[in-house]
Amino acid sequence: MPKIVLKGITKRFGKSVAVDNLDLTIEDGAFVTLLGPSGCGKTTTLRMIAGLETPTEGEIYIGDNLVFSSEKGVDVSADKRNIGFLFQNYALWPHMTVRKNITFGLENLKWSKSDINKRLDELLVQMHIEEYADRYPSELSGGQQQRVAIARTLASKPALLLMDEPLSNLDAKLRLDMRAELKKLHAETGSTFVYVTHDQQEAMSLSTKVCLLKNGLLQQYSAPLEIYGRPANVFTADFVGSPSINLVDMDVSGTSGDGIGLKNGSCSIVFHPEKNVDIPAGRKVVIGIRPEMIRISDSGRAHAVIDSSLPYGMETVLCLKLGDIQLLVVVFGSIDFPKGSRESIEMTGNGICLFDKESGELLSVGSAEFV
Amino acid sequence: MAIRAYKVRNFLRKPQNIILLVLAIILSYLVLVPFVYILADTFSVHPSEIMRIPGSRVGEFTLYHWSKIFASxxxxxxxxxxxxxxxxxxxxxxxxxxxxxxxxxxxxxxxxxxxxxxxxxxxxxxxxxxxxxxxxxxxxxxxxxxxxxxxxxxxxxxxxxxxxxxxxxxxxxxxxxxxxxxxxxxxxxxxxxxxxxxxxxxxxxxxxxxxxxxxxxxxxxxxxxxxxxxxxxxxxxxxxxxxxxxxxxxxxxxxxxxxxxxxxxxxxxxxxxxxxxxxxxxxxxxxxxxxxxxxxxxxxxxxxxxxxxxxxxxxxxxxxxxxxxxxxxxxxxxxxxxxxxxxxxxxxxxxxxxxxxxxxFRYWTDSDLALTEGVLVNATVWRAIRNSVLLAVLCSVGAGTVGCLAGYAIVRRWGAKLSTFVNNLTFIPYLIPSMAFSAIYLSMFAKSHGPIPALYGTFALLIIIGTVKYLPMASRSGVNSMFQISAQIEEAAVVMGVPWWKRMTQILIPIQKASIVSGYLLPFTSCMRELDLFVLLYTPSSILLTTVLFQYNSKGFDQYANAITLIIILLVVLMNALVNKLTGASISKGVGG
Structure with a gap:
C-alpha cells in the first residue's frame, strides 16, 4: 500500500511560486487534508501528486516508486500512478448515464463484463444511487452528482484517493452528511486519502493529519488536535478553530518564579509555561487563548463587559470587552447574557499559547491567569 | 544530455504536443512559404509588364509596383x-x-x-x-x-x-x-x-x-x-x-x-x-x-x-x-x-x-438549344456536380479533422508559444484573399520542389488549397468547443488510464458533437459555393459547378446561370439535411434549434 513522499517540491507558474520547496510524507492509510486559504498551493500540490501537473523541481514517490523527479527526468503519467481523483466540479461526463459514467473506466481497464456489473451494483448500493443508474448527470441534484462522482472514482478500487474540494459545491446539510460518509468510506476502503479543502472544520473533523499551507509554504503538518492545541505559529492558530482564537499583543514585564508577567494597558497576565523557557523582559509577544479557555466565574479576577451574546442553544458565543481588548468566549449550555452586563472571567486549562510577536512562532504552551 | 532526452520524451508523450509540432511544420509550408513567393512577386518584372517598365527583363528586380501604389x-x-x-x-x-x-x-x-x-x-x-x-x-x-x-x-x-x-x-x-x-x-x-x-x-x-x-x-x-x-x-x-x-x-x-x-x-x-x-x-x-x-x-x-x-x-x-x-x-x-x-x-x-x-423549362431539359444543352441533360454540368461534391467532402473531412485536432491541442497548451504559433497559423489562411491564395499556389506548385511533386492541374491541388483555406473555420470551432469543456472532464478520464484516442472519440467529441460537426459542415458548404479559390486552378477534367456557373454567367447565359445557382443551393441544403439526419447535429442545431 502506498506511502507518498514529496521531496523539495516546487512549482512555479512563470514568476509566481505556487508551491515552495515542500517536503511531505503521507503515511499509508492516512487521511491527510491539504488546508489553507485560496491560492496557497494546495490544489496544485494535489494535482502534482496525481500527475496532472508537472512540478518545476523536486521528487515524488508513491509507495516505493519514484513517479516524478526533475533531476532524473522521471515523470510517470497520471494513469500509471494507480490513483482516483475526485474533482471539485464533479467532472461527470454529461453525455453518459450514471451507469456508463461508472463503468466506462472499468471497461477501459478490460474488466470482464460480469466483474463490471458486480462492481457497479456494489457501488450503486454503497452510494445510495441505485434508482438513478439510467439517468444523465443533468437530471441529478448536486448531491446526487457528487455521489456518482465518488462512485466513479472508487470503481477501480484505487489505493490512493485524491480529492479536490469535493464538498464545496454542496449545501451545508448535505456537506455534513457527506463528511461522515467520506470518513466511513476511508475506514471501509483502507485507502490513503489526500483531501484539499479551505474549510478548517472539514480538515479538523475528517483527517488523521492536516497539512496547512500559506503562500506555497508549509506552515504545519500535524494531527488535527495537535494543530488545534499546539499551533506552530500565529497564522495556524488563527486559521484553525471557530470561533477563532483570541490573539492579544502583550509586553513581557518580567519573570517571577515559574511565571512570566505580561502586560497590555490595564490587563496583566501571568503565564506559566509547561516547560522552562527563557523569555527576557521587554520582548513583544502574542498570547493565544481559545474561546473555550475563558470561563465566566465569580472567582475571576478580571472584569469584562458583554458586548454581544450569540446563543446557539448548545453553546453561546460572547464578545467581551476587557478594557480595550476584545475577547471571544464560548460558554457551554443554553444561556444568554444581557448586553452591557459586567462579568468576572478567568482562564482555564493548560492550552494557552504564547507566540513571538516578530516571527509569529510558538514560544510555549501553558496555563495563565489574570492578575 | 540525458535529462534533455527525458524532457523531449516527456514532451512527445503528450498527444497535444505531437499534434502541435506536426501542424507547425506542415502549415508553415502551406501558409507561410506562400508569403515569400507573393513578396518576391511584387519585386520582380512579370512577362506582361515588359512594355510598362521600359528597359526591363522578365524576372528582374523592380520597385515599379510599390512606387506605383504609394508614390505616383x-x-x-x-x-x-x-x-x-x-x-x-x-x-x-x-x-x-x-x-x-x-x-x-x-x-x-x-x-x-x-x-x-x-x-x-x-x-x-x-x-x-x-x-x-x-x-x-x-x-x-x-x-x-x-x-x-x-x-x-x-x-x-x-x-x-x-x-x-x-x-x-x-x-x-x-x-x-x-x-x-x-x-x-x-x-x-x-x-x-x-x-x-x-x-x-x-x-x-x-x-x-x-x-x-x-x-x-x-x-x-x-x-x-x-x-x-x-x-x-x-x-x-x-x-x-x-x-x-x-x-x-x-x-x-x-x-x-x-x-x-x-x-x-x-x-x-x-x-x-x-x-x-x-x-x-x-x-x-x-x-x-x-x-x-x-x-x-x-x-x-x-x-x-x-x-x-x-x-x-x-x-x-x-x-x-x-x-x-x-x-x-x-x-x-x-x-x-x-x-x-x-x-x-x-x-x-x-x-x-x-x-x-x-x-x-427549356433551359433545364431541352438538349437542342442554340447555346448549349439544358443543364439537366448536359454532360459538363454532371461532371461538375460530381467533382464539386467530391471536392467538398474531401476538403471538409480534411479541414474538419485537422481543425478539431488543432482546437484540442491549442486549448490544452493554451498560452504556450508553440500553441499560439499554431493557433495563428490555422487562422492566417482566412486573411489571404482567395484569389491571391490561388494565384500563389499556382506558381508555388507549378514545378516540383524536393519531395513535393508539381501539383498544378491535379485534383489534389484543389483539395489541398480547399483544406487549408477552410481550416480557420474548423479550427475556430474546434478551439471554441474545446474551451467550453472544462479540462477536468478530460482529466477524469486521464487518471483512469483512458487512452488519448478514446478520450477524443468517446468523451470530448461526443460532448461537443454539435459544434464539431459544424466544423465539418462549414467547410463543406463553403467549398460547394467557392468560386474565387478555384477559378484559377481548375482544368476541364476538374471542372466544378461554380466554375461552370462563372463561364455561363460571363457568356451571358442568364437562364443557365440561374438554374445552376439553384442546383448548387439545392445540393448544399440536401447535404446539410443528410448530415443532420445522420448525426443529429447541424450548423443551426449547434447553436439555435
Missing amino acids: ADSYTTFVQPLAHSLVCALGSCVVAIGVGGIFAWLAIRTDMKWKKIMTTLFIMPYIMPSWTLALAWNNFFKNSLVGGVPGIFTAITGISTPNWFAYGPFPIIMVTGLHYAPFAYILIGGILRNMDSNLEEAAIVMKTSKFRMMFRITIPLVTPAVLSTFILVFSSGMSSFGTPQFLGLPVKYYVLTTQMYRNLNGTNPGLGYAIALILIAISLAIMGINQIILGTRKSYTTVSGKSSNFSLMKLKKLRMPISVFMLVFVFIITIVPLVSFAIESLVTVPGDYSLENMS
Missing part, C-alpha cells in the same frame, strides 16, 4: 480610393451582420419567439448560398435600365425605376455581404448565449437589475468575445470578398481592393495585383493583432462546467406576435425570395418579360 500620380485611383471603398463596405457589412445576426440569436435562443425551428433553419440559408448569388438575386430584382439592359423584377412589378445608389455600389454591397455573414454572427453569438451559465444573469436579476441594464452590463459583455470574433471574420471576409463587389460595383465603376486586384492580376499588371494582395493581407493581420490583444486579456470564459443548468426564456408578452411575424417575413425575404427569383429567371424565355406565357 495614379496612387489615388489605383490604391487609395479602392482602399477607402473596401473599408466602407467591410465595416458596413460588419454592422449589418452583427446587428442582424446578434438580434436574431438573442430572439431565437433567449426569448419565447414563435416558429423558432423553421426560422433558425432558414436563417442559415444566406450563409449556405454563395454571397455573390445573393448579389445576383439583388440584381434580378433591382437592376435598372440606367446602366443598360432590361430592368429587374421589382421594376417589372411596380413600374418604379430603382435609383443607381440602390441598385449598385456600396449600399447593395454592404447589405448583401452583411446579410450573407449574419448567420455567422448568429452561430457564434448564439453558441455563447445558449451555453452561458444562466446563474450569471440570474445573479443580476436578484440584485434587482433591470432587464435593459442586465442586457448591456452582463449579457453583452459576456458575448463580447463572440462579437469580436464575428467582427474580425466578417471584416476580413468583407475586405477580401470578390464576387459581390465585382457584380454590384462594376456597373457603376465602383472598385474595391479585390476587384482592383483582379483587374491587375488578370490584366497586364500582375505585380501590382500581388502588391495589393499583400496590402489586403497586412490589413487583415493588423485586425487580427488587435483582436488578439483585446481577447488575450480576457480570452475565455469557461461557460460549460461539469454541472448543468438551464435558463428560462424571456417573455416577449404583447410584442411576441408582432416580433415573430416581422422576423418571419424578414427571414423569408432574405432566404426564400432570392430562390424564387433564381427559379423565375431560369424559366423566362425572353429576358425582362415575366408573364406566364414567357416561361418554360
Whole structure:
C-alpha cells in the first residue's frame, strides 16, 4: 500500500511560486487534508501528486516508486500512478448515464463484463444511487452528482484517493452528511486519502493529519488536535478553530518564579509555561487563548463587559470587552447574557499559547491567569 | 544530455504536443512559404509588364509596383480610393451582420419567439448560398435600365425605376455581404448565449437589475468575445470578398481592393495585383493583432462546467406576435425570395418579360438549344456536380479533422508559444484573399520542389488549397468547443488510464458533437459555393459547378446561370439535411434549434 513522499517540491507558474520547496510524507492509510486559504498551493500540490501537473523541481514517490523527479527526468503519467481523483466540479461526463459514467473506466481497464456489473451494483448500493443508474448527470441534484462522482472514482478500487474540494459545491446539510460518509468510506476502503479543502472544520473533523499551507509554504503538518492545541505559529492558530482564537499583543514585564508577567494597558497576565523557557523582559509577544479557555466565574479576577451574546442553544458565543481588548468566549449550555452586563472571567486549562510577536512562532504552551 | 532526452520524451508523450509540432511544420509550408513567393512577386518584372517598365527583363528586380501604389500620380485611383471603398463596405457589412445576426440569436435562443425551428433553419440559408448569388438575386430584382439592359423584377412589378445608389455600389454591397455573414454572427453569438451559465444573469436579476441594464452590463459583455470574433471574420471576409463587389460595383465603376486586384492580376499588371494582395493581407493581420490583444486579456470564459443548468426564456408578452411575424417575413425575404427569383429567371424565355406565357423549362431539359444543352441533360454540368461534391467532402473531412485536432491541442497548451504559433497559423489562411491564395499556389506548385511533386492541374491541388483555406473555420470551432469543456472532464478520464484516442472519440467529441460537426459542415458548404479559390486552378477534367456557373454567367447565359445557382443551393441544403439526419447535429442545431 502506498506511502507518498514529496521531496523539495516546487512549482512555479512563470514568476509566481505556487508551491515552495515542500517536503511531505503521507503515511499509508492516512487521511491527510491539504488546508489553507485560496491560492496557497494546495490544489496544485494535489494535482502534482496525481500527475496532472508537472512540478518545476523536486521528487515524488508513491509507495516505493519514484513517479516524478526533475533531476532524473522521471515523470510517470497520471494513469500509471494507480490513483482516483475526485474533482471539485464533479467532472461527470454529461453525455453518459450514471451507469456508463461508472463503468466506462472499468471497461477501459478490460474488466470482464460480469466483474463490471458486480462492481457497479456494489457501488450503486454503497452510494445510495441505485434508482438513478439510467439517468444523465443533468437530471441529478448536486448531491446526487457528487455521489456518482465518488462512485466513479472508487470503481477501480484505487489505493490512493485524491480529492479536490469535493464538498464545496454542496449545501451545508448535505456537506455534513457527506463528511461522515467520506470518513466511513476511508475506514471501509483502507485507502490513503489526500483531501484539499479551505474549510478548517472539514480538515479538523475528517483527517488523521492536516497539512496547512500559506503562500506555497508549509506552515504545519500535524494531527488535527495537535494543530488545534499546539499551533506552530500565529497564522495556524488563527486559521484553525471557530470561533477563532483570541490573539492579544502583550509586553513581557518580567519573570517571577515559574511565571512570566505580561502586560497590555490595564490587563496583566501571568503565564506559566509547561516547560522552562527563557523569555527576557521587554520582548513583544502574542498570547493565544481559545474561546473555550475563558470561563465566566465569580472567582475571576478580571472584569469584562458583554458586548454581544450569540446563543446557539448548545453553546453561546460572547464578545467581551476587557478594557480595550476584545475577547471571544464560548460558554457551554443554553444561556444568554444581557448586553452591557459586567462579568468576572478567568482562564482555564493548560492550552494557552504564547507566540513571538516578530516571527509569529510558538514560544510555549501553558496555563495563565489574570492578575 | 540525458535529462534533455527525458524532457523531449516527456514532451512527445503528450498527444497535444505531437499534434502541435506536426501542424507547425506542415502549415508553415502551406501558409507561410506562400508569403515569400507573393513578396518576391511584387519585386520582380512579370512577362506582361515588359512594355510598362521600359528597359526591363522578365524576372528582374523592380520597385515599379510599390512606387506605383504609394508614390505616383495614379496612387489615388489605383490604391487609395479602392482602399477607402473596401473599408466602407467591410465595416458596413460588419454592422449589418452583427446587428442582424446578434438580434436574431438573442430572439431565437433567449426569448419565447414563435416558429423558432423553421426560422433558425432558414436563417442559415444566406450563409449556405454563395454571397455573390445573393448579389445576383439583388440584381434580378433591382437592376435598372440606367446602366443598360432590361430592368429587374421589382421594376417589372411596380413600374418604379430603382435609383443607381440602390441598385449598385456600396449600399447593395454592404447589405448583401452583411446579410450573407449574419448567420455567422448568429452561430457564434448564439453558441455563447445558449451555453452561458444562466446563474450569471440570474445573479443580476436578484440584485434587482433591470432587464435593459442586465442586457448591456452582463449579457453583452459576456458575448463580447463572440462579437469580436464575428467582427474580425466578417471584416476580413468583407475586405477580401470578390464576387459581390465585382457584380454590384462594376456597373457603376465602383472598385474595391479585390476587384482592383483582379483587374491587375488578370490584366497586364500582375505585380501590382500581388502588391495589393499583400496590402489586403497586412490589413487583415493588423485586425487580427488587435483582436488578439483585446481577447488575450480576457480570452475565455469557461461557460460549460461539469454541472448543468438551464435558463428560462424571456417573455416577449404583447410584442411576441408582432416580433415573430416581422422576423418571419424578414427571414423569408432574405432566404426564400432570392430562390424564387433564381427559379423565375431560369424559366423566362425572353429576358425582362415575366408573364406566364414567357416561361418554360427549356433551359433545364431541352438538349437542342442554340447555346448549349439544358443543364439537366448536359454532360459538363454532371461532371461538375460530381467533382464539386467530391471536392467538398474531401476538403471538409480534411479541414474538419485537422481543425478539431488543432482546437484540442491549442486549448490544452493554451498560452504556450508553440500553441499560439499554431493557433495563428490555422487562422492566417482566412486573411489571404482567395484569389491571391490561388494565384500563389499556382506558381508555388507549378514545378516540383524536393519531395513535393508539381501539383498544378491535379485534383489534389484543389483539395489541398480547399483544406487549408477552410481550416480557420474548423479550427475556430474546434478551439471554441474545446474551451467550453472544462479540462477536468478530460482529466477524469486521464487518471483512469483512458487512452488519448478514446478520450477524443468517446468523451470530448461526443460532448461537443454539435459544434464539431459544424466544423465539418462549414467547410463543406463553403467549398460547394467557392468560386474565387478555384477559378484559377481548375482544368476541364476538374471542372466544378461554380466554375461552370462563372463561364455561363460571363457568356451571358442568364437562364443557365440561374438554374445552376439553384442546383448548387439545392445540393448544399440536401447535404446539410443528410448530415443532420445522420448525426443529429447541424450548423443551426449547434447553436439555435
